[in-house]
Amino acid sequence: MSKDVLLDVSDLTKSYSGVTVLDNVSFAVDSASILGLIGENGAGKSTLIKCINGVTVPDRGTLFFDGKPYHPSIRNALGSGIVTIPQEFNLADTLSIRENIFLGRELKHGGFLNHTAMRKETERLMSELHCDLSPDQPVSALSIAQKQMVEIARAINRECRLLIMDEPTTVLNPPEVLNLFRIMRKSLTRRKSPAV
Numbered sequence: 001m002s003k004d005v006l007l008d009v010s011d012l013t014k015s016y017s018g019v020t021v022l023d024n025v026s027f028a029v030d031s032a033s034i035l036g037l038i039g040e041n042g043a044g045k046s047t048l049i050k051c052i053n054g055v056t057v058p059d060r061g062t063l064f065f066d067g068k069p070y071h072p073s074i075r076n077a078l079g080s081g082i083v084t085i086p087q088e089f090n091l092a093d094t095l096s097i098r099e100n101i102f103l104g105r106e107l108k109h110g111g112f113l114n115h116t117a118m119r120k121e122t123e124r125l126m127s128e129l130h131c132d133l134s135p136d137q138p139v140s141a142l143s144i145a146q147k148q149m150v151e152i153a154r155a156i157n158r159e160c161r162l163l164i165m166d167e168p169t170t171v172l173n174p175p176e177v178l179n180l181f182r183i184m185r186k187s188l189t190r191r192k193s194p195a196v
Contacts, residue, residue, distance in 0.1 A: 004030045004031050005028045005030055005064075005067075006030065006031045006065065006161065007028065007029040007052070007063070007065055007070075007162055008063065008064040008065075009025060009026055009027050009028070009052070009063050010026045010063075011024045011026055011061045011062065012026070012048070012051060012060075012061030013058060013059045013060045013061055014044075014047055014051055014056065014059050015059055021044045021047045022044045022047055022051065024061075025044075025048060025061070029162065034181075034184055045166070045167075046087075046166055049084060049166050051072060052072060052077070052082065053074065053077040053082055053084045053164065054072040054073035054074040054075070055074065057072065065082070065162075066080070078158075080161065080162075081159055081160055081161030081162060082160075082161065082162045082164065083155040083162070083163055083164070084165075084166065085148070085152065085155060085164070085165045085166065085168070086166050087166045087170065089147050089148070090151075091139045091147055091151065092139065093138070093139050093140040094138070094139075094140065095139060096136045096138055097133055097134070097135050097137055097138075097150050097153075098115075098118050098135035098136060100139055100150055100154060101118075101121075101122050101125065101150065101153050101154045101157050102118050102122075103154075105157070105158065106118065107121070118135075119136070121157070122135035125156055125157060126153055128153075128156070129152060129153055130183060131149040131153075133146060133149075144171045144172065145172055145179070145180070148168065148172070148180065149183070152184075168180060
């Protein structure tokens with residue numbers, strides 16, 4: 001295994017009720033790379049993602065993350081810096097962009113929420129993603145493409161080492177797709193965080 005390989009998947013297999021969805025799937029993801037998985041509906045792409053992020057347990061196969069054996073579980077994925085952006089976003093529409101980015105990871109000072117620091121960090125993250133939005137804007141007012149940028153900003157804020165996006169371009173128009181790929185290439189490769 002190359003020292004640049006962040007995720008190495010070998011012979012991953014998963015069946016549901018006797019139907020094999022993943023059959024000895026093997027691949028590697030290098031640091032600072034973008035890897036796309038292409039397949040028809042029902043080909044097993046989402047199942048593969050769930051096997052990596054620990055939502056589903058594979059029947060067999062081995063995974064290595066950063067050169068060490070990796071046993072998929074939600075806790076291990078989060079602890080390793082594996083962040084998944086699902087096809088249907090996990091954003092709280094009634095909260096602001098800032099509140100969504102820091103949900104569960106709020107910055108505190110003297111036992112109180114540090115809104116100023118969270119606002120500044122949200123501005124920095126959104127600027128890095130070339131997204132000119134107010135940190136206090138409610139997520140409910142955002143377009144689908146803007147919500148996706150908030151999800152990516154949240155992943156970066158969670159010190160993401162591997163970003164997995166399920167069907168990231170399905171709901172985007174062609175200019176938004178190009179912008180997403182440009183941002184991913186620039187932001188993720190600079191951080192040496194691969195994206196799948």
